[in-house]
Amino acid sequence: MKEDRGLSQSISWIHLFCLLFSVVCPLFFNGCAFLIRRPSYSVKAPAGAESPFRGVYHIHSEFSSDSKASLRQVLKTGEKSKLDFVLLTDHNNMRAKEAYELMKWPAEGGRPKQPLLITGIEISAPDGHMTAFGISEPPPKGMNSQDLIDWIHQKGGYLVLAHPICQRRPWTNWEIQGFDGLEVYNFAHTFYPENKLTLTLKAMLFTPKMFLKHYQKINPSWRQKWDELLMTEKVSAFAANDAHLHWKWLGIAPESYILQFQSVNHYVFSEVFEERALLEALGEGRSFFAFETRGEARDFQFRAEAGGKEFSMGEEVPGSRGEPATVRFLVSVPQDGELRLLHRGEIIAQAEGRALTHSVEKPGAYRVEVYKKDKPWIISNPIYVE
Ligand SMILES: [Zn+2]
Ligand SMILES: [Zn+2]
Structure with missing residues (x-):
């Protein structure tokens, strides 16, 4: 009986030590x-x-x-x-x-x-x-x-x-x-x-x-x-x-x-x-x-090119003669990622790696999201097309 109690005491000391070790170690x-x-x-x-x-x-x-x-x-x-x-x-x-x-x-x-x-x-x-x-x-x-x-x-x-x-x-x-x-x-x-x-x-x-x-x-x-x-x-x-x-x-x-x-x-x-x-x-x-x-x-970049001019986030690409211009978007990131170009809440182009280019002719707000392993990394403000 004495031996049993001794054994159970040493088991609880081992337990306590393990518990402390597993809590204190991660903390420190x-x-x-x-x-x-x-x-x-x-x-x-x-x-x-x-x-x-x-x-x-x-x-x-x-x-x-x-x-x-x-x-x-x-x-x-x-x-x-x-x-x-x-x-x-x-x-x-x-x-x-x-x-x-x-x-x-x-x-x-x-x-x-x-x-x-x-x-x-x-x-x-x-x-x-x-x-x-x-x-x-x-x-x-x-x-x-x-x-x-x-x-x-x-x-x-x-x-x-x-x-x-x-x-x-x-x-x-x-x-x-x-x-x-x-x-x-x-x-x-x-x-x-x-x-x-x-x-x-x-x-x-x-x-x-x-x-x-x-x-x-x-x-x-x-x-x-x-x-x-x-x-x-x-x-x-x-x-x-x-x-x-x-x-x-x-x-x-x-x-x-x-x-x-x-x-x-x-x-x-x-x-x-x-x-x-x-x-x-x-x-x-x-x-x-x-x-x-x-x-x-x-070093993230999101630009638009239209009519020989360049536009950046927050800017508006003007239309020509009442029609929206043809706009080429260029996205680049400093490390590999999953790049997505969005318009009206929908992904309209995507690429894996460091760059994405895509041309559009519709008006509205275009924005970029970049993910890494499906987790958000970069969220851009839009470039607006008139
Ligand atoms: Zn508040
Ligand atoms: Zn607050």
Whole structure:
């Protein structure tokens, strides 16, 4: 009997040791996506003054009631992620703008040029959340959604419908007109609906890259809404990190801010690296977004040739004498992928490898999606044919 008890005790010690080993090892050597503070993949450093510029859109700082990230932390995280710009969208205020201007910098070196911190805003409108940028002050309170859009345009700004088809706070009024963009992806809203225990386990046991890849999926209903809108108007696609640091105690935050910054990136084509030019390019869709856990996307190209001229994302190819022009599309990617050219939500041409060319004669919005092993890598903004 004594021997049996001894044996069962040693078995439970072995069990306990195995359990600890299997939990602690992944945490230290492999997993714990949400505790990691290093970049989970690396990309080239910012190219200085060379387009396209890499950045994140829809970031919350301590000027949001549900985030504790200081502006210094925002900038530090942007720098670690090798970003050219960070577009802040705090809830219903733009106080970060003044705070950034008042920030103290070392006498030597001064304010770093990159990442450039740009202050936008996320507005809680009566019909859902919208983000705005390119304005210098928040809109007056109490306006309806259409008046908000008109006010923002009057002030020279751009407006994007945020997380339009999510469970938490969907957009509910599709009668409004004139908005510039639509979030086709929102990292935070891909895991908000998930059971908290499952989410915690995934955050603890997955590697950061695995965790990111797991949530880097385009929701078909978001994409369908974008394609539906593109049939009648110009709407630029946005991918939101929607990064928050919800909790921070004694300077320690359980969520990884850098993981959220690395969830998705925008590349913006602008002739100069300057705030207004970058925002115009973003608002007008001269950009694409990418999930760079699947490969660096900087050298992606999507162009159109017609009548001896060249056109890029966000631009319109004019028709000739009331008829649509014959347009030749050229797509190229820096690594092998599955390239798809889409029109009215349908794939009209596809290729595997690094290039795709295709000619069309029909009007409308043409856009590109690139996949790797059937998982989304690059989503372009459209080129419009009159
Ligand atoms: Zn929101
Ligand atoms: Zn948000």
